[in-house]
Every structure is written in structure tokens, then in C-alpha cells.
Amino acid sequence: MSTIKLTVAQALVKFLDNQYLEVDGQEKKFVEGVFTIFGHGNVVGLGQALEEDSGDLIVRQGRNEQGMAHAATAFAKQNNRQKIYACTSSIGPGAANMVTAAGTATANRIPLLLLPGDTFASRQPDPVLQQVEHPENYNITTNDAFKSVSKYWDRINRPEQLMTAAINAMRVLTDPAKTGAVTLSLPQDVQAEAYEYPEEFFKKRVHHLERRPANQRVLAEAAQLIKEKKKPLLICGGGVRYSEAAAEFKEFAEEFKIPFGETQAGKGSIVWDHELNLGGIGVTGNSAANKIARDADLVIGVGTRFMDFTTASKQLFQNPEVEFIGINVCEFDAYKMDALPVTADAKLALESLTETLKEADYSSSYQNEIEEVKAEWLQESERLFNLEYNADNFTPEVAGHIDEVLTEFNADTESVLTQTAVLGELDKLLADDSIVVGSSGSLPGDLQRLWRPKKPGTYHMEYGYSCMGYEISGSYGVKLAAGDKEVYSMVGDGSYLMLHSELISSIQEGQKINVILFDNMAFGCINNLQMSQGMGSFGTEFRYRNQESGELDGCLIPIDFAASAAAYGVNTFTVKNIEELREAVKEAQKSEVSTLIDVKVLPKTMTHGYDSWWRVGVPEVAKKDSVKKAHQELENEIKKARQY
Structure with missing residues (x-):
């Protein structure tokens, strides 16, 4: 040797x-x-x-x-x-x-x-x-x-x-x-x-990479189960993307008229306006997918882990006859939700099921439900894309706090922008083959509900871990993979402050990325969560410490993110209205080096839940009646959720 x-x-x-x-x-x-x-x-x-x-x-x-x-x-x-x-x-x-x-x-x-x-x-x-x-x-x-x-x-x-x-x-x-x-x-x-x-x-x-075929006995069971159901729902998970099974998934949905919702990892496998595409599903999903999910008598998960955001903490599917099929190359994931496990490559499993169900001349029993919920959501999304702040959108307790914050925020920034209106404008401005990258905060919810991928592979969301700090580093990695396509990092101010060092690496390597930084001077997503569960705003807004009270309830901390990034050699812009946003994106598209657009967005102007629920640990014992009320609501919702 x-x-x-x-x-x-x-x-x-x-x-x-x-x-x-x-x-x-x-x-x-x-x-x-x-x-x-x-x-x-x-x-x-x-x-x-x-x-x-x-x-x-x-x-x-x-x-x-x-x-x-x-x-x-x-x-x-x-x-x-x-x-x-x-x-x-x-x-x-x-x-x-x-x-x-x-x-x-x-x-x-x-x-x-x-x-x-x-x-x-x-x-x-x-x-x-x-x-x-x-x-x-x-x-x-x-x-x-x-x-x-x-x-x-x-x-x-x-x-x-x-x-x-x-x-x-x-x-x-x-x-x-x-x-x-x-x-x-x-x-x-x-x-x-x-x-x-x-x-x-x-x-x-x-x-x-060996494509694992499904066991024929299990395939026959799955086909038989589908044939017995009238209102099945597909879930397009990340496995559809990684298996490169989008064509087979689309054919399966079209052939049997089965609508589908998308997970964060699966979104973008099929373009947003496909007639059977209901969009994002679950906690960060929209009303179209979640309403169909509520009444579905069969859920076919393809390449999904059925995580709590997808299943709305196992409470989304309310039909008493609902059953589950899990198509996944990973046996561990295929068994989740007590599903009939089809442990196989997504592409091969869908091909086999399509062939079997064609022979049975199967079709779902949906009438006009799909078109109706899609039309309703389209109208709602257009409203969000044109949203101006209105205190009537919130409960009186929260609205009172928001009015105070908005007055202070507007005085510091002169901004009139809502977060959803910014996303609506970006949807129009970015090229169809641009890739958007995200991971944490309120933006993943807004993007799963509202973003409209016009070409496959242009939506890149890390939400299995929802790791703050992934957005800019991830965009750099995506750019290395995507070549000449424009890459846009959708990042909140809190996540940007945690980790943006690879922005410098993108400059060093000549790999241009575009950072769209949504600055609302807060960990806004978690601020929403705490206030929705009866708490006040505590430790989530970016405020100076009040030297008299000793609490973090002083003035908001304004940060000029554009100025800080400019020191790295990044082209930067600060945006406070739609006209400035349009001009900044136009100039960023011309730039040959990485850019950062510091968008000052009004707090509390992100999207909120649509026909879904998320289980969190609300205290059983508290002094505030609002927290006690939230705990009782939690107990009521738990009764509606599956236990395994």
C-alpha cells in the first residue's frame, strides 16, 4: 500500500x-x-x-x-x-x-x-x-x-x-x-x-444522494386514506425544496385539486399566485391557509417537521375527523402529529401517489372555498400594503401605550412609514429573481404572510431556529451561492445589533448584498408578545435608563444605523417615507458594493395573527388581572389542541 x-x-x-x-x-x-x-x-x-x-x-x-x-x-x-x-x-x-x-x-x-x-x-x-x-x-x-x-x-x-x-x-x-x-x-x-x-x-x-423510495404497503395505505377524504390539505415544507420536488408537488396538487399551505422553508418552491397556493400556514400564516386548515379532514405534510408555528401549537386543525400523512425522508419527522409515516424522498413519494390516485380517478370535494379564501386574503394583503397607522387597530390598553411611543418615535425620526407598507413597496420595486433573506423578529411573520415570490428559490428564511443575527451573515452566504442575483437581507434593528460583522466580509470579497434594516427602536416582536399576554412594555423597547426611577423607561434611543455602516465602506441611505424608499432602492440597485437602507418604521405596524394561536407559558399566578385573564385564555385554547 x-x-x-x-x-x-x-x-x-x-x-x-x-x-x-x-x-x-x-x-x-x-x-x-x-x-x-x-x-x-x-x-x-x-x-x-x-x-x-x-x-x-x-x-x-x-x-x-x-x-x-x-x-x-x-x-x-x-x-x-x-x-x-x-x-x-x-x-x-x-x-x-x-x-x-x-x-x-x-x-x-x-x-x-x-x-x-x-x-x-x-x-x-x-x-x-x-x-x-x-x-x-x-x-x-x-x-x-x-x-x-x-x-x-x-x-x-x-x-x-x-x-x-x-x-x-x-x-x-x-x-x-x-x-x-x-x-x-x-x-x-x-x-x-x-x-x-x-x-x-x-x-x-x-x-x-440516494432517493429513498416509499414502502409499497405504506404507499397503498396513504393512497387509500386520501381516497377516503373530501377536503385534504397539502403542506409544502422545506423537503420539497431540498428534494427538488416542486414540479411533482405542483402536479399532485393540480391533478387532485388539493390546496396547499407553505412553511417558512417551503415558501417559494412554487410561485405565490398559483391557483392552489394558499400561502403561509400556521402562527405566521394568513387567513386563507388557516381557514382551509381548520376544516381539512386530511393534512398531507411533505417535507415538514410540523413545528409549532406550522400547526399553531397543534390547535390549527379543528375537524374532528382530521388525520395526517407525513411524507419525509427523515423517519423521525415523518411520524410527527401521529401521522401515517411515508418515509421516503418527496419526489419519489409524490410520483408514486400521483400514479396510484390517477388510477382511482380521485379528486377533492372543494367547491368555491379555495377561491373565496384566496380572494379574501388578497384584499387583506392589499390593505396591509397600503396601511397607515390607526390606533383603532389595537386594544385600548395597547393603543394608549402605542400613541405615546409613536409620538416620541415620530419626534425622533419624522417617519410616517408602516412596516407592511414598506414590504408592499419592496414587493413592487425588487426584481423578480431577487432573493430575500430573513430569520427572526416580526419580519418572518410579515414575510410569510405577505411576500410574493415570483420565481422559485427567491425566498430564503431560516426559521427552524429563528436565530437572531443570521440575516446579514446568511445573505452573504446566499450571495456566494446565487452569483449575479440581488440578495436582500430583511433585518430588524435588534437582530442587526446582535450580529452584522459579515457585512464587512461582503465588502472584502466583492459580494454585494443589500440590507433593508427595519428600525422601530425595539425588540418589537417580543414586545407584542408580552403585551398580548397581559404584561406591560418591559425590557423590550430600546430606552435609556431613567436616572430618577432606575428603570429602563427613559427616552427611546435613536440610532443612525446608516452612519455606522458607512464607516465600513457600505453605501447607505436613511428612509422615512415612501418616496425616499423608492429612491434608495433605485440607487442601491445601481451600486456595485453592499448597501444598507435604514428604514425608520413606526412601532406596532407589523402584521398580527390570522385564525391561529401560539402556546406560550403564561403564569398561573400574577398580580395583574390582565395576566390572569391571559392565563385563562391559554387554558381554554389548550383544550382545543391535539395532545400528540
């Missing part, structure tokens, strides 16, 4: 450069490159290997470990999980920064390869800089924190261990049923140790 002497780091780089994925007969390079932030735990190990011979891997410098890992996640998501970037960090805080991103990738079922440095396997010297010591267990390091958020975790304590670890990493990363974050911890001394690796370890490896 011929061998080649390499360090662990050099061998890992060489191995990653030779990984390929075959999908439906098309072969592509799987590992595009490596995001790096170097420190003492990886710079002279993995860093040296990348400097000496990175092969065809593209090495990109990050600014924040969490941010670069979000960018890698977004890149993989936009590529339908068929291409990845690896991410390497130093030990300690650099590694710990990536834990949040690992959770984001795993929750969303997106492949993410993390290569954090680790303490010395030899334990000489000891303890090292940035080491967290555990006196009762010396095997524990910072990197053990990745275990709960990784689908595969390993620590390479000896050079020869790299081979099984690397192959297992690829096994998980390329498996659509198992994929998520994969963490290979690399002790800094081991990175530099050499070994005579078999040359065949570095051969070109082609991993095959």
Missing part, C-alpha cells in the same frame, strides 16, 4: 478537496471551501495546511465565528444542501461562538462542517490559553458543548483517527435524513502531527 506523509491538518484539507456529490446523475464538488478565523488553536495547524496547498478549496476570511458559520449554512441551504463550506476556528471562545450556528444548522436540517481547534491531546502544556478546565473530567473541553447541537461529533486525538472521522462526517453531511452540523474537534498539537496516510484515502470520493 502506497502512503503519503502528511500532518493531520494537511491530510484533512486534501481529503475535503476530493469530496463530490452525485444527484440524479449530475456530479458536483461538495466542499466549496473553508471559512476561517485564525487563532493560536488553528493558525499554525490547519492554517498552515491551507496556506501550503488548499487545492481547489476557496479560503474566505470571517469576522465572527458565528457569522461565518451562518454564512456557510445559508450557502448550503441556497444550494439545496448539495454544496458546503467548512468553518474553522481557534479553541475556546472562537469555537464556542460557533455553537449557536451549529444549532441553527441542525434545527434546519442543513449540512455544516465545523472544525474547531481544541486543547492539547498530550495535555502538555496544561492548562493552555482559553482552556476551560473541569477538575472532575479532564476529557471535557469547550468543544463538548457542540455535542447537543451536532448530528455527528468526534475529537481527533491521534492522527490515524482522522480517516474514520472524516468518512463518517461525509456520511452524515451527505445524507438528507441525517444531515445537520458535524463537528470534528482538532487538538492543536494533533493538527501538526504527521502520519503515513494511505494514498487511497485521498482518492476522489463520490457520495450518492
Whole structure:
């Protein structure tokens, strides 16, 4: 057996450069490159290997470990999980920064390869800089924190261990049923140790994305169940997108006249104005999808995890005869909601079910219900797109607070913009192939309800983890995947303040992104939640501390986000009315570098719930009658929800 002497780091780089994925007969390079932030735990190990011979891997410098890992996640998501970037960090805080991103990738079922440095396997010297010591267990390091958020975790304590670890990493990363974050911890001394690796370890490896067919018995059961139902509803989940099954999903819906709602991950697989597309479903869904869901006697989830926002905390489906079918390549997800599990690739399962039901000449029994709810929602969405603030939209208690806030906000900003009106204008202004990116706050709800994808693949929402800070980092990763398409990060002021460092990376790399920053001087989404459950506004608006009362109830804190971003070399605009918004978007589209549009939007002007409910933990005991009332309402709603 011929061998080649390499360090662990050099061998890992060489191995990653030779990984390929075959999908439906098309072969592509799987590992595009490596995001790096170097420190003492990886710079002279993995860093040296990348400097000496990175092969065809593209090495990109990050600014924040969490941010670069979000960018890698977004890149993989936009590529339908068929291409990845690896991410390497130093030990300690650099590694710990990536834990949040690992959770984001795993929750969303997106492949993410993390290569954090680790303490010395030899334990000489000891303890090292940035080491967290555990006196009762010396095997524990910072990197053990990745275990709960990784689908595969390993620590390479000896050079020869790299081979099984690397192959297992690829096994998980390329498996659509198992994929998520994969963490290979690399002790800094081991990175530099050499070994005579078999040359065949570095051969070109082609991993095959095998489309799993459904069990014929289960398919027959599913077909029989559908035939017994009159008002089925499809749910288009992320699995439709990742399986590239949009055509099969659309054919299935059209052939049997079955309407469909969209999850955040599934939205955009099919254009918004398809006659059977009801739009977003669940807590952040609209009235069309939720009204049909309420009466459906069968729910067919395709590639969805049936998370609480999709099912309205299991309370959305009120027909006493309702049953569920779960079509999912992941068996764990297929069983949710006590569904008949069709554990299979979405494309193959839909093809088989279509063929079987065609033979039975099946069709749903909907009459005019679909057209009626769609027309009603279209009228409501147009109202929202042209919305001006009106205190009558809120309860008296909340409206009184809003009037005070709006007076103060308007004095600081002179803004007259509502959040939904801004989205309506952006819907008109952005090119049809532009990609919008979001993740957290009130914007995901507004976008799931109101955004109108006119081309497939132009809606990119991370909502499996709803991770604040993903938006700008994710937009950078999407841009790396999308090439010449314009990418727009839809981000709130709170999330922007948490993490926007990869905006600088986009400037460095010449990868233009557009940041639409919605500034309402608050964690507005959570402010809505607390006030809707009987609380006052507490700790969610951005206010100075009142030196007399000692509370955070002083004046609002105005921030000139455009001025701060301009210092990075970003083209910036501040917007307070529709005319300024139009001009800013027009100029941003001409720009060759990243842009930021600081949009001052009036608080409380986002969308709110439509025929749905979200279960949160309202206290059983409280001094305020409004909280007691909210708890009683919670108890009443729980009775309507499914228990499993």
C-alpha cells in the first residue's frame, strides 16, 4: 500500500478537496471551501495546511465565528444542501461562538462542517490559553458543548483517527435524513502531527444522494386514506425544496385539486399566485391557509417537521375527523402529529401517489372555498400594503401605550412609514429573481404572510431556529451561492445589533448584498408578545435608563444605523417615507458594493395573527388581572389542541 506523509491538518484539507456529490446523475464538488478565523488553536495547524496547498478549496476570511458559520449554512441551504463550506476556528471562545450556528444548522436540517481547534491531546502544556478546565473530567473541553447541537461529533486525538472521522462526517453531511452540523474537534498539537496516510484515502470520493423510495404497503395505505377524504390539505415544507420536488408537488396538487399551505422553508418552491397556493400556514400564516386548515379532514405534510408555528401549537386543525400523512425522508419527522409515516424522498413519494390516485380517478370535494379564501386574503394583503397607522387597530390598553411611543418615535425620526407598507413597496420595486433573506423578529411573520415570490428559490428564511443575527451573515452566504442575483437581507434593528460583522466580509470579497434594516427602536416582536399576554412594555423597547426611577423607561434611543455602516465602506441611505424608499432602492440597485437602507418604521405596524394561536407559558399566578385573564385564555385554547 502506497502512503503519503502528511500532518493531520494537511491530510484533512486534501481529503475535503476530493469530496463530490452525485444527484440524479449530475456530479458536483461538495466542499466549496473553508471559512476561517485564525487563532493560536488553528493558525499554525490547519492554517498552515491551507496556506501550503488548499487545492481547489476557496479560503474566505470571517469576522465572527458565528457569522461565518451562518454564512456557510445559508450557502448550503441556497444550494439545496448539495454544496458546503467548512468553518474553522481557534479553541475556546472562537469555537464556542460557533455553537449557536451549529444549532441553527441542525434545527434546519442543513449540512455544516465545523472544525474547531481544541486543547492539547498530550495535555502538555496544561492548562493552555482559553482552556476551560473541569477538575472532575479532564476529557471535557469547550468543544463538548457542540455535542447537543451536532448530528455527528468526534475529537481527533491521534492522527490515524482522522480517516474514520472524516468518512463518517461525509456520511452524515451527505445524507438528507441525517444531515445537520458535524463537528470534528482538532487538538492543536494533533493538527501538526504527521502520519503515513494511505494514498487511497485521498482518492476522489463520490457520495450518492440516494432517493429513498416509499414502502409499497405504506404507499397503498396513504393512497387509500386520501381516497377516503373530501377536503385534504397539502403542506409544502422545506423537503420539497431540498428534494427538488416542486414540479411533482405542483402536479399532485393540480391533478387532485388539493390546496396547499407553505412553511417558512417551503415558501417559494412554487410561485405565490398559483391557483392552489394558499400561502403561509400556521402562527405566521394568513387567513386563507388557516381557514382551509381548520376544516381539512386530511393534512398531507411533505417535507415538514410540523413545528409549532406550522400547526399553531397543534390547535390549527379543528375537524374532528382530521388525520395526517407525513411524507419525509427523515423517519423521525415523518411520524410527527401521529401521522401515517411515508418515509421516503418527496419526489419519489409524490410520483408514486400521483400514479396510484390517477388510477382511482380521485379528486377533492372543494367547491368555491379555495377561491373565496384566496380572494379574501388578497384584499387583506392589499390593505396591509397600503396601511397607515390607526390606533383603532389595537386594544385600548395597547393603543394608549402605542400613541405615546409613536409620538416620541415620530419626534425622533419624522417617519410616517408602516412596516407592511414598506414590504408592499419592496414587493413592487425588487426584481423578480431577487432573493430575500430573513430569520427572526416580526419580519418572518410579515414575510410569510405577505411576500410574493415570483420565481422559485427567491425566498430564503431560516426559521427552524429563528436565530437572531443570521440575516446579514446568511445573505452573504446566499450571495456566494446565487452569483449575479440581488440578495436582500430583511433585518430588524435588534437582530442587526446582535450580529452584522459579515457585512464587512461582503465588502472584502466583492459580494454585494443589500440590507433593508427595519428600525422601530425595539425588540418589537417580543414586545407584542408580552403585551398580548397581559404584561406591560418591559425590557423590550430600546430606552435609556431613567436616572430618577432606575428603570429602563427613559427616552427611546435613536440610532443612525446608516452612519455606522458607512464607516465600513457600505453605501447607505436613511428612509422615512415612501418616496425616499423608492429612491434608495433605485440607487442601491445601481451600486456595485453592499448597501444598507435604514428604514425608520413606526412601532406596532407589523402584521398580527390570522385564525391561529401560539402556546406560550403564561403564569398561573400574577398580580395583574390582565395576566390572569391571559392565563385563562391559554387554558381554554389548550383544550382545543391535539395532545400528540
